[in-house]
Amino acid sequence: MEASRTVRDLYEILGVSRDASDADIKRAYRARARALHPDAGGEEEEFKELTTAYEVLKNPQARANYDRFGDPRGPGAAGGDPFAGFGDLSDLIDAFFGGGFSRSARTGGGVRRTGRDALVDVAVTLEEAAFGVQRDIEVTVARPCEECGGSGAAEGGAPERCQACGGAGAVQQVRSSMFGQVLTTGVCTACSGAGQVIRNPCAACRGEGRTQVTDTVTIDIPPGVDDGTRLRLSGRGEAGRSGGAAGDLYVRVRVAPHPVFTRDGADLHCELRLGMVQAALGADVNLETLHGEEKLSVPPGTQSGGILTLRRHGVPKLNSGGARGNLSVHCRVETARNLSAEEAELLRRFAELRGEPVGNGAAAGKGLLGRLREAFGT
Secondary structure (H helix, E strand, O other): OOOOOOOOOHHHHHOOOOOOOHHHHHHHHHHHHHHHOHHHOOOHHHHHHHHHHHHHHOOHHHHHHHHHHOOOOOOOOOOOOOOOOOOOHHHHHHHHHOOOEOHHHHHOOOOOEOOOOEEEEEEEOHHHHHHOEEEEEEEEEEEEOOOOOOOOEOOOOOOEEOOOOOOOOEEEEEEEEOOEEEEEEEEOOOOOOOOEEOOOEOOOOOOOOEEEEEEEEEEEEOOOOOOOOEEEEOOOOOOOEOOOOOOOEEEEEEEOOOOOOEEEOOEEEEEEEEEHHHHHHOEEEEEEEOOEEEEEEEOOOOOOOOEEEEOOOOOEOOOOOOOEOOEEEEEEEEOOOOOOHHHHHHHHHHHHHHOOOOOOOHHHHHHHHHHHHHHOOO
């Protein structure tokens, strides 16, 4: 006797709530199909289960029957084909490849794969990131073969329609599932989804239709980019196979550390070292900023660890129309060292006036109150 098997909830399989809209269900299926498809390293059984759940929930009548009776065919259903009329080839192609196939190419025979995106890094200084810079970078990507014009066929030849899939680039199969017969769709292995085969391939690209080319691309890095910011250049990635559109080129910005400033979003931070007299009496100091030298007024009584802020002296905010962050100046008060005899005497007199004990020994530890008591004999 065959052991019973627990059937998972179809909404749970897709990861949506029971009141999910049709758009939510389609979006969830596309996302999970890309991850679970066997060609992407997923488990075949999980992918079948996911496709089965989607075929039921995308059909209004089947979904209503499932919500009411737990079966897409309604009460007392047994046998038959619950998915008659289901199975749109473009649904699975769009779901797995994320729209990476040209719809016009599908209807005209075959599918055209959009080329892969490319990613390159470009290093800039903090100043260049703040104010923007133009750079020329070299990118090695696949471009349409100049010998065959991207067809992949040798001169005088042309690609032929794949007989295995009839030029569709995908094949459909009817398989048994827990709900009966299910129509599944997969990429044609005979043509790798191209919908066409090449009998006499081009010698330059070996039938690929593309060759590796190193291009010099000029990019404009806008003001305010941060470390890790990605800039997208549409259509500058790899060329697609079978005449498909090119992918995109992504430029990842790497901002080098700065010897003076640290960055927090659009705000900058730096350290200002002050002598103890400057901190006590206040001072006007010249401070280097990204925008040039600025005069900074340090108020009297500034403590070590205090923060002074220069408004709008930070980094421009990306795509904000000119808004800027602030510059936070962290004050560090330094104690004087290697005092001359005259400097030490002045500080002792200053300490006496403030009643602060200085130096070593019992006399120094008496403080102002102790010395007053001695003077008055109390």
